[in-house]
Amino acid sequence: MADAQTVVGANRLELLQIADAVAREKSIDAEIVVEAMEEAIQKAARSKYGMENEIRAEIDRKSGNIGLFRLLGVVEEVENPATEIRLSEALGRNPDARIGDLISEVLPPIDFGRIATQTAKQVIVQKVREAERERQYEEYKDRIGEVVNGTVKRVEYGNVLVDLGRAEAIVRRDEALPRESLRQGDRIRAYIYDVRSEQRGPQIFLSRTHPQFMAKLFTQEVPEIYDGIIEIKAVARDPGSRAKIAVVSNDSSIDPVGACVGMRGSRVQAVVNELQGEKIDIIQWIPDPAAFLVKGMAPAEVVKVVMDEEAQKFEVVVPEDMLSLAIGRRGQNVRLASQLTGWEIDILTEAEESERRQEELRKRSELFMEALVIDEMMAQLLATEGFRTVEEVAFVDEDELATLEGFDSDLAAALQQRANDYLDARDAEFDQKRTELGVTEELAALEGLTPGMLVVLGEQGIKELDDFAELATDELVDPGDGLLREFELDEETAAAMIMTARAHWFEDDDQPAEASDEAETDTDAEAGDEG
16 A cells, blocks of 8 residues: 555645555545545644644545644533634624534644654554455455355465455365365365454355355356256265265256266366365255165165154165165265255164064064963064054054954954053053152143153153143153153144143233122122122
């Protein structure tokens, strides 16, 4: 920037030329520079005439002439001669003067000494810097999500400072690609993921590890993505190592995967080169979550997928020889597939899945044998047909039970009777235990809570309606530590039960008053009868 000594010592026209040059250099409005000069001159003038004076400097925007004025407030009685003037004196200067007006008094030009020049320089530099920072923030705050090019200015403790031409940005260590060595002067491309206005100026944060950085690179390399024919649905990255990207075509005649790969892999290779050799799996997106997961697990083959929609969880069964490939090095493949689909993934081999299924069937069979007093073969048949609990046997349609192999209507009716007897006996036992635990009748009357649930709640100290009302939904149904997680209670039902328990908190406060009014009316009526 031009030296302040030049600014304050320049002739009139040079002053405007300097302001224009500084404005162009810093990409800010020339008016801001002129205003900074005016403030610098004001500050220097107050140093000469006294800091108590209210001084204004004006630079003519056409001629460059500098006008220096002292402002005086019109008052009845002067208390501070530096800033006030008596009305009678003001009328001599301006016949239209009134109390409260400001009168300007022309001051002679000042010669800038060394100290005044230094003061002026500080004011101008500060104002120009503030304007430059504001301009940078306004320019980049709406560019979050863009990819920008810059030059490495310097590297400090793993953080890379980047010169973007009109601003400076930073790539923090955790947003840089592993093992990427950047030096001063290197060209760099990065993704703007945040812009903040801070005390020290605007902070522009860049990333080369962000999933959207890869998506933007594909947008630049693949015209069909840029034109909206192909859409990027999901991206998952293990920066510098491996990535998966899911794409779908809005035109049935265009293969989205082939378009992203390009002729002889030219398009995907350009992205790979920019990401320092990061291997990229391009996958066609499918609306069906399970089918999409099968593609997302590539290169591993999937035998079976069990989907738990409520918990957003997949159970994936793979052949024994595919287990290591499905998991990937340090869990990379399954982790990327999970990020891509947004679902949690558990991987089992066919042998593990078969063993677990057999264990579940064995436990269910034992339950049915004990509860329904039936032999092992009949119990296994019920378990194999998908019955999981005694409740399901008790409440299923009798005709459905009678259609099972080896069953008839009489046997179905007998089994359901036994199931109901078992449940009644169990509930009676739970009810007794619930009473012993001190769970109140008020809580027991809450619709949806079974005797078994009440025992579990009582054991955890939830014994009154208000205790239950103070719980959060997660505290009841969270798969990890929810109090009622074993009862297959869904979030919506649990939330409704909690709100029902809280209902008495929100009862109309006017009810007691109404009751009191009624009591008074009854008393008056009685008094009238006596009279």
